[in-house]
Amino acid sequence: MINFSSLEKITGGKNLQYISDKQIRTLIIDSRKAVGESGAIFFAIAGERHDGHRYIQELYQKGVYQFVVEQVIENLASLKEANIIQVTSSVDALQRLAAYHRTQFSIPVIGITGSNGKTIIKEWLYQMLSRNGSVVKNPGSYNSQVGVPLSVWQMQPHHSIGIFEAGISHPGEMEKLANVIKPTIGIFSMIGSAHDEGFSSQQQKIQEKLRLFKASHTLIYCKDHDAIDNAISLSNYKSLSWGYSISADIVIESVQSRYIVIYQGQRLSLTLPFSDPASIENCFHCIATLLWLGYNQMAIQEGINSLRTVQMRLELKEGINHCQLVDDTYNNDLAGLEISLQFLTHQHQRTRKRVILSDILESGLPNENLVKLIAELITKNHIDDFIGIGRVLGEYRKYFSSTSIFYESTEAFLRDFDTSELHNEIILVKGARTFEFEKIVNRLQRKVHGTVMEINLGALVHNLNFFRSRLKPSTKIMVMVKAFAYGSGSNEIANILQYHQVDYLGVAYADEGVDLRKNNIALPIMVMNPSEESFNSLQLHRLEPEIYSFKILRALLSYLNDQSLSIHIKLDTGMHRLGFEECDLDELIQLLRKHKNLHVASIFSHLAGADETEHDTFSKNQAGKFKQWADRISDALGYKPLYHILNTPGILRLPDYQMDMVRLGIGLYGVDPTTEGFRELKPVATLKTIISQIRHIKSGESVGYGRRGVASGDLTLATIAIGYADGFSRAFSRGVGQVLINGKRAPVIGNVCMDMTMIDITGIDAAEGDEVILFGSQLPIQEIASSIKTIPYEILTNTSERVKRIFVAESI
Template identity: 60%
Template sequence: MINFNNLAKIASGEIVLSEYSGDIKYLITDSRKSFFAGGGIFFAISGERHDGHEYIKSLYDKGVRQFVVERDIDISGLEGSNLLKVRSSLAALQALARKHREQFNIEVIGITGSNGKTIVKEWLFQLIVPHKRAVKNPHSYNSQIGVPLSVWQLNEQHEVGIFEAGISEPGEMEKLEVIIQPTIGIFTNIGSAHDAGFNSYKQKIQEKVRLFKNAVEVIYCKDHEEVDQHLANKGFSWGHHVDSDVRIIDVMHDERETVVNIRFGSDFSFRIPFVDKASLENCLHCIAYMLFKGYDFIAIQEGISKLHKVHMRLELKKAIHGSYVIDDVYNNDLAGLQIALDFLSHQKQHERKSVIISDILQSVSDQEKLYAQVSELLKAANVTKLVGIGSALMHYKVLFDIEAEFYETTSDFLQNHDLTTFREETILIKGARTFTFEKIVRALEEKIHGTQLEINLDALTNNLNFFRSRMKPETKLMVMVKAFAYGSGSLEVANLLQFHRVDYLGVAYADEGMILRKNGIYLPIMVMNPSEDSFEKLYQYQLEPEVYNFNIIKQLIAFLGNRTMRVHIKLDTGMRRLGFEEGDIDSLVDLLEKHRNIEVKSIFSHLAGADEAEHNQFSQEQAAKFKSLSDRVMKHLHRTPLRHLVNSPGIVRFPEFHFDMVRLGIGLYGLEASKQEQHRLQPISRLKTIISQIKQIKKGETIGYSRKGLAKSDMQIATIAIGYADGFSRAFSNGVGEVWLNGKNAPVIGNVCMDMTMIDITGIDAVEGDEVEVFGEHLTIIDAASRINTIPYEILTNVSQRVKRIYYME
């Protein structure tokens, strides 16, 4: 075990404090994910917009006692801690992981390439673990930070390490190679991912193969000629090429599986439970490895038959009795459990947090030590209750000293546990695939019809970071979560924004702010449409109203008496909607001077045409007017307020008008109104439904209300479980709208009904129950809006609240 004094030597650092004697057990790089404080060491990494040094005191308060920093900090209040100053905290983290790796003389498989790294890693792990004790990156932890965290898992029980490495620019792979130190490599393929960081495909391949500098052998597909040129001298290849070590002779498909005939000494036929090209390539990398290592045909085929699509995401879903479920039911290992607990710990909707887990199906020599670690993680994450399912958890239940129940099987749990006891809590459900925990998820999920809106939290984070990249570090950020967060779900989105430390939230009405406050949102909240009857809620829940005329401010003064409230002064500079005008400023200032309990937190206005270049002159006039009017107000205030003017398109197009804060709205949700940077944003929403019924229609028959749909020939139609009550507008009727089904577009036929819609699926291979995309990856919101001559905002905000939202992160 490496201790703090060892680290000082490894990282060539200067010890500033040395008052803590514990070992280094957990590596912390994100202050928000620091529930495992005991034995944790925090690496304060300075980023473009976040500086880890700012959070050292809060981590100390949580119990962390070991820190690595890059600059001098105030050490008062850090009694009993260890503090190491280094040139680079990231380099220190990598050096520590490198030293840790050097302690183990085992086989380590290094995986890189453009696509398929994570799938190959996960499948290879599934194939190897019945035979050897293995460890891998959790999820896709393959970056400059992710790889050290992954390699740190290595311990004396492991026989094989499987680590993927991803890079986005030259010079990165050398740093990962000395951490992973692979003895054998797998190069998946080369493609366009991260092209922007490299001059050419050739350079990208050259950089990636640096991972295999000291590897004995590298497995790759010889059909990729450019890869073959770099690896032929040390490669073990597979492919159609006649010189491949594992040669593909023939490939045959049916609906559900692929038979691959290969020649490797003798001829073999492998039955692979996938038909798509990417899955076949990924699986063949794994087969080639297993053949290279001498595994027999029967063992390989048995393992391949059990492979399944890798479930790469955590899903947050509404559940019964006001609860939430975190669905992570397809694998369970120690590192994956830690990531899932991270996600659980930053859900603030409920204080009570329960965990339902299965046995961890890892081959380890010391099961008691493994489950002791599980118990330690659950306690550190402040889990309220544990439900353990499996014989191993039953055997080691004495190790868990929190509220706990144990069951031998999933069926035992579902038959004997009263599910109504789950109320107003967040429930993490994490199990190995063989335990079929999806049955538990189905039992606990809120029961709503088959239409779902999927919200990609990773895409939302990408969009947030894009707009932050366009701001100066000192500029504050208000994010609008009004209108149910543009249809995406205010509470869930607000919780993520709070996790990512935005400065302000904006809502339309006091009730929206009240709900956020009741569910753990503590960020400042501006309310855009206050009314006299909402003042009590504003005061009770510390919400900050927008004040836009004398009527509302005088009502507020009368309500407050001597009490204080923060407000936001709206100025009308040309939108002609709400706000004080130029002639109001003197009277407004007079009123504010007399009533200093009205604390002006910000002064703001709104650009009317920020998204279109033709209005640039008008936007500049608005900005000049805003500065002039706000200057006049600020001269008479006893505190300096924030000023903000620009919205999402203004953030991109008018950096000179950012003032002290900007307001991010529709851009967060993946739509760049000015269309300048749409390619930099990711769509966060996918609306999908299911086919309820399929019918054969004869020529001349009519379909739907008012007989608007007419069959001009024999046709096949499907009724899908979405209608205008779900937000699928009647304007999509009669062929105006389309949906995406099994690779093809299917037009709407007849009128859209309240709860269902008919579509023409003639020539499309489909069955009842198939998934249908209304908008998302294949049919964009922009496309849908253009079909009915509206704007994407309307499409998003019209999605009914009865449609179930599923929030997920990769």
């Protein structure tokens, strides 16, 4: 137990206000996820674009009464019940507190680092070791400077072993994480190119990562990686190497489908359930660890047999009866449950929230204590309806609300639950693998054909943060979610953007804005193409129209009849699409000054050639005109609206014209519209379908409508479940288009049909039901678009709304 009174000594800080001693139970770094509870303490972190100090008053109103701050707090008197300590760095204080907490435990702790495989090794070791004890680990890939201390804080007396991964981006970071984790056993997975930009050389990166193991009893690594082996051989680390080299401490021999493992004079024969090199290597790190811990051949093989695929994500899917599902069916522990509940509570598309949860297995806690903690999490996250599945949850149902429902098994739920009770709500489905909750998801998911667009919310947030990193802290961001959020799903994308506190959303038509409002999106919304018919909707739903002509301006003034409304003035500085020109300014100013009920929220223009260097002089002239014209309007109004002229390519290439706000569009979805190759962007959307049927045809036979495809030789033909009605253009016909199956490309043969397409899979190992990638990280959308002489915008926005969108995010 650590109390607030101990923090001065632990962190080196100074109390600004000390009211009464309180226990510290919950560490909070994200104000959006904060729930007021006894023992919660908030670490106010001042970042480049976000400052946690701004939310202290709000958190205090929520019931948080303990704070770690870096600055003196204004209006301290209004926080009359709060304990507040000031430190030099809140992140450093968080790490020091977690490091102190770690010293209270003498259990074995495994520390894992490397460039790839850390999370898989950690999760597989967890699966193997939790069969014989209570294991604490990072939730998901919480391996950062703040993720590691939050993970280590989970350590409790009932745990018998800890497993924590650590990742770094720059020199000096691992030293801090080593003090928090203090691993007794180390694992160095491998070295790769991730975060190369933060280090002067691969050798420096290895040396920095090795700092995690400065106090470890042993360091496990693969001797076949020369750079790692050389670095460890030249160090004083006590190590245990494995590899195919006879000089390794644990020698691996491959014999057909089995592996012979030679260690300390013993020969163990093991079978692995996979054949890809990455999984084999990750598994042998686990095997070496179990050997070090004293496991015998039978126990190791049982552990290997128990391994399950690690899907480090949850999925947001469309459900029956206008519901949404949060599919998190592969794992279930307390830390993962808390993260999944936080994700659920910040989905605002549906107002009612339900959780379907299985028993949590192998937690190490007495069953009653475990269920009490689960019930507390359900209550504090304001879950409306709870369904518990499993003997333990049912036995202690008294800790849940009287409306909660319990079933002995998944089969009983599927047999007895009336799904017609579900309507217009969001449902978290989370269960241990043995409960087979995928059957529940299958029952509750809306049935559509096998073509889906998968939207990676983690990649989207990464891209948002990348663009934010290129802006001044004072520059606001408007994100364009027009055209169904570039085909990605407006409501879900807008919800994640609202959570990450963008400043504005932009839509094309009022109907799009109304739909966002109906799905609980409260951000300011600019409507780019308002019509007279939409004026009532604009006012009713607090939407802000773009005004680009006198016709639309006068019609709006006539409709409002002195009622107030915020508007955005569009100036045409050279795009010549929409907007007021210089000759219109005097009349425009006169109307705006006369009608004070119109508040000009922003003045903006659009660069015609921001994506190409050859137009930079033209862009500069546009920006100059815009600034001059906008200043004339502002001077006449007596206040300064927001100025904005940059779109996605402008943000990337022309930072001098950031002004007050920028408009982020296609770049959010991982598409670089410039020719300069910004590799930091991650693809967000993956369009995928399945193979419906495979057949073999003879040389000379024709394929598809009009017999446009002709086999030049005997070939294997697959029909896939996508066509031009789904947005897969007919322009991909007759070999122009290619798709990806099991990592290999297959060309389109014949014409693309309305709902199906035929592809040549000769020489590809494929089966009916296999996944087919139309575009994604392995088959870039830029390349696909270029093959039919169009742009990624068109490919994304043409993807039909009948194609189901699945939203994925990291879960545990």
